[in-house]
Amino acid sequence: QAIPGHQARSVEALCWAAGERLFGAGLSGDITEYDLERLRPARAVDGFGGPIWSMAANNDGTRLAIGCEDGSVKLFQVVPGSVQFEKNLDRRKGRVLCLSWHPSGTHLAAGSIDFLRVLDVRSGRTTQRIMVNYHVPKPRKHECVVWSIAFLSSGTIVSSDSFGRVQFWDWERGTLQDSHTVSTSAALSLAVSEEEDSIVVGTSTGATYQLQLLPVKVGSQEKRWVRTKPFQHHTHDVRAVVHTPMALISGGLDAQLVIRPLMEKVQKKSYEAVLRKFILPHRRLVSCARKARLLLFQFSQHLELWRLGSTNKTGKDGEVLPVSRMPEHLLQLKSKGPEHIYCSCVSPCGSWIAYSTASRFHLYRVQHEGDSISVKKVPGVPKLLLPAYQLQCSSDSGRLFIGSDRGSVHVVQLLEPGGCKHLHTLRPPAGTREAVYLLAASADGSWLAAVSGDWEVHVYSLKHFKHHCTVPTYSCAVTALAIHPATNNLVIAYSDQQIFEFSIPEKQYTAWSRMVQNRGLHRLWLERDSPITHIAFNPKNASQILLHDIYMFCVLDKSLPLPDNNTLLVNQSTLKQLSEPARQRQLHAFKICKKFQPLLFADLLDERCLVTVERPALDISAELPPPVQQKKFGT
Numbered sequence: 008q009a010i011p012g013h014q015a016r017s018v019e020a021l022c023w024a025a026g027e028r029l030f031g032a033g034l035s036g037d038i039t040e041y042d043l044e045r046l047r048p049a050r051a052v053d054g055f056g057g058p059i060w061s062m063a064a065n066n067d068g069t070r071l072a073i074g075c076e077d078g079s080v081k082l083f084q085v086v087p088g089s090v091q092f093e094k095n096l097d098r099r100k101g102r103v104l105c106l107s108w109h110p111s112g113t114h115l116a117a118g119s120i121d122f123l124r125v126l127d128v129r130s131g132r133t134t135q136r137i138m139v140n141y142h143v144p145k146p147r148k149h150e151c152v153v154w155s156i157a158f159l160s161s162g163t164i165v166s167s168d169s170f171g172r173v174q175f176w177d178w179e180r181g182t183l184q185d186s187h188t189v190s191t192s193a194a195l196s197l198a199v200s201e202e203e204d205s206i207v208v209g210t211s212t213g214a215t216y217q218l219q220l221l222p223v224k225v226g227s228q229e230k231r232w233v234r235t236k237p238f239q240h241h242t243h244d245v246r247a248v249v250h251t252p253m254a255l256i257s258g259g260l261d262a263q264l265v266i267r268p269l270m271e272k273v274q275k276k277s278y279e280a281v282l283r284k285f286i287l288p289h290r291r292l293v294s295c296a297r298k299a300r301l302l303l304f305q306f307s308q309h310l311e312l313w314r315l316g317s318t319n320k321t322g323k324d325g326e327v328l329p330v331s332r333m334p335e336h337l338l339q340l341k342s343k344g345p346e347h348i349y350c351s352c353v354s355p356c357g358s359w360i361a362y363s364t365a366s367r368f369h370l371y372r373v374q375h376e377g378d379s380i381s382v383k384k385v386p387g388v389p390k391l392l393l394p395a396y397q398l399q400c401s402s403d404s405g406r407l408f409i410g411s412d413r414g415s416v417h418v419v420q421l422l423e424p425g426g427c428k429h430l431h432t433l434r435p436p437a438g439t440r441e442a443v444y445l446l447a448a449s450a451d452g453s454w455l456a457a458v459s460g461d462w463e464v465h466v467y468s469l470k471h472f473k474h475h476c477t478v479p480t481y482s483c484a485v486t487a488l489a490i491h492p493a494t495n496n497l498v499i500a501y502s503d504q505q506i507f508e509f510s511i512p513e514k515q516y517t518a519w520s521r522m523v524q525n526r527g528l529h530r531l532w533l534e535r536d537s538p539i540t541h542i543a544f545n546p547k548n549a550s551q552i553l554l555h556d557i558y559m560f561c562v563l564d565k566s567l568p569l570p571d572n573n574t575l576l577v578n579q580s581t582l583k584q585l586s587e588p589a590r591q592r593q594l595h596a597f598k599i600c601k602k603f604q605p606l607l608f609a610d611l612l613d614e615r616c617l618v619t620v621e622r623p624a625l626d627i628s629a630e631l632p633p634p635v636q637q638k639k640f641g642t
Contacts, residue, residue: 020061024085025068032059032073038083038090052083052090063106063115072096072115074103080117080126096126097133107158116164116178118153123166125178137181139168155197157206165206167194173208173218175232187234189216198250206232207255209245213634214238215257215267240265240284243634262286262627283536286557286605286624289486290444291350291540293608293620299357299375300612301337302620307347310340310362312373315618337380340371349394354404359421361407363395368409372425389429391417399446406430406452406469410443414459416467431472433457435465445485450492454511458485464499466511476514481507486538493549500539500554504532506563519565530572532597546614555609560619562598570595577601 018033029041036057042049061074064085071083071090078101082093101119108115114134115126125135140151152169159165163184164176171190176183189208196209204220217236223229241259249256255267264285292305304311316334342348342364351362360371360382370385397410400421407427409417416433433455441460448455454475455467462485464478483501490497496517497509505528508520537556545551550566570576577599582590603609608620 019059020073022062022064022071023068024064024071028068028085030062030071030090032062034058038062038071038073040090050089060102060104061106063108065108065112066110067112070112072106072108074106074117076102078103078119080106080115082128094131096128096131099124099133104153105156107156107164109158109162110160114158114178116156116158118156118166120153121151123153123156123164123176125164135178135181137176137178139166139174140170152193154193154195157197157199159199159203161203165197165199167197167208169193171210173197173206185232187218187232189234190214195244195246196248198248200250201252205250207248207250207257209248209257209259211244211634213241213243213245213259213261215240215245215248215255217255238267240267240282242628243631260631261624281534285536286627289538289540291608294352295608295610295612295618296353296355296357297610297612298355301353301357302618303351303353303360305348305351305362308342310348310351310360312337312339312353312360315612338373338382340382350396350398352398352400354400354407354421355402356404359400359404359407361398363393363398363409365394368393368395370407370427383425385425385427388427389417389419391429396442396444397446399448401448401452402450403452408446408448408455410446410457412442414439414441414443414457414465416443416446416455416457418469418472433467433472433474435459435463435477436474439463445488447488447490447497449490449495449511451495454490454495456488456490456497458488464488464497466497475511478509479516481505487540487542487554489542489544491544491549492546498542498552500542502538504528504535504539523569526569529570529574529576529597531576541609543611546611553609553611555606557605558601558603560600560603560606560609564596564598567594567596570597
């Protein structure tokens with residue numbers, strides 16, 4: 008799940024503390040604790056030193072060290088409900104860009120520009136100061152930025168710097184033990200394995216490198232650090248890396264998260280041996296006004312409303328039709344203040360737009376008069392439990408459902424010509440501390456399904472404003488859900504790629520859902536990385552469920568048999584080459600299309616029209632600063 012930022016200034020450091028508590032700090036100078044149950048910033052404490060560039064927790068997570076703009080290192084104690092300032096350590100000129108604790112918790116290593124230093128935690132004094140650019144040839148002498156640092160249990164300090172070097176230092180003597188130039192540009196991040204025998208390094212060229220501690224020769228006790236494996240899975244800066252027992256994980260400026268398995272740790276060819284890439288957020292950033300044929304796009308601090316283009320031509324399957332009316336940008340709504348937008352929606356008729364930030368809920372009435380459009384803020388919006396985590400309108404545009412804190416869903420009536428009224432607040436019978444992050448309303452206005460952070464799915468009757476039932480709890484998070492307009496069956500997709508169908512009137516799983524669980528889904532379907540993010544239904548065929556993730560669009564036909572693991576899952580091109588009798592024998596429930604570029608959104612406008620929103624990875628890269636250019640031989 009995503010935790011929206013509470014302010015516009017960037018977060019420069021994150022770390023975990025005792026009790027699985029997550030803290031962040033950045034240019035605001037505050038230390039912020041994030042509420043992982045409610046998915047929001049919980050509280051902030053002044054860091055007392057201006058902008059914060061680095062933060063690290065000791066091994067048991069009971070103390071936080073922060074590195075500040077003014078060159079100071081400050082210690083905080085992690086106490087229940089907050090953090091408390093403990094003391095200042097020795098201050099030196101130059102911002103503190105990285106920090107690392109010795110596993111014993113007695114010393115801290117701090118990296119700055121041109122030098123790193125070791126601080127004694129008890130006395131607060133600097134016990135060693137090491138100039139990192141001492142060995143640089145004079146023609147290349149200029150600022151050397153220590154971007155990342157690690158303090159090993161042996162007393163060795165590992166640093167990565169703007170000269171592309173990974174260096175190993177004896178902290179007691181202040182001497183250089185070993186140095187590896189892994190890149191012609193900056194080495195930005197590093198992480199050490201739990202056994203301290205392997206290091207992963209991220210660079211500004213988008214490459215990651217692995218260094219391993221290996222014997223000098225077979226049978227020798229003497230070991231040296233050796234650069235063993237380069238990987239090029241990013242196009243821009245690799246700002247963050249993690250070394251797990253089974254994989255190297257990297258996060259880049261290109262908005263990709265890459266998991267690269269360590270093949271020597273993989274025992275057999277399986278799902279664990281597959282390189283995995285994750286792009287785009289797994290939450291809704293686009294909403295559709297079907298009747299008005301409008302799309303609302305959510306950005307961090309503004310919304311854009313667009314009218315879809317149209318065509319008056321028809322064609323064959325696969326043809327691209329000429330556009331008779333171009334898409335039109337109708338309006339832009341800017342959020343006031345530094346807070347980011349949590350969620351948004353547009354009503355099916357296109358006359359209402361709602362969005363929420365951390366502290367405010369906004370509702371607008373949109374007037375369409377011919378080709379002109381006007382927008383007016385609705386006054387007297389009810390004061391609700393904020394923030395809202397999910398917004399959804401009813402199919403008749405008469406009600407707005409607001410998913411909020413502690414499992415609550417507020418039901419607001421939308422009134423003409425431009426007002427609203429709070430009708431009721433729905434709550435789960437047993438209560439919960441978790442926020443609601445997914446909603447699904449039935450087309451007939453009778454039912455509402457809500458998913459909270461504890462993965463429970465509650466169904467409410469909108470006629471009586473009462474809790475109707477709870478779907479049996481499953482062991483994975485819900486990624487998408489929808490209610491069938493004809494049968495009122497609730498279709499649920501989970502993060503492990505399982506699909507369930509639950510009959511709301513009968514309060515039990517359907518026969519088809521039980522059959523799916525008994526037979527099992529295809530192995531390749533279950534091994535997909537990208538979760539289902541949206542579910543819809545074909546109005547012309549009640550047995551067809553429409554699903555999509557980032558990489559594919561799928562029509563799941565319940566009237567056809569499920570494929571087994573020996574059957575080709577993506578078989579559309581194969582079927583076209585077969586005769587009709589042979590095609591009928593090869594048909595199965597999954598019809599999968601992978602021709603789209605990364606999909607942000609897909610939904611039916613009507614029974615004959617599907618709208619998709621693609622976000623090509625190259626478009627994202629084009630908006631980023633240019634990567635480090637490397638001159639190639641012969642160019």
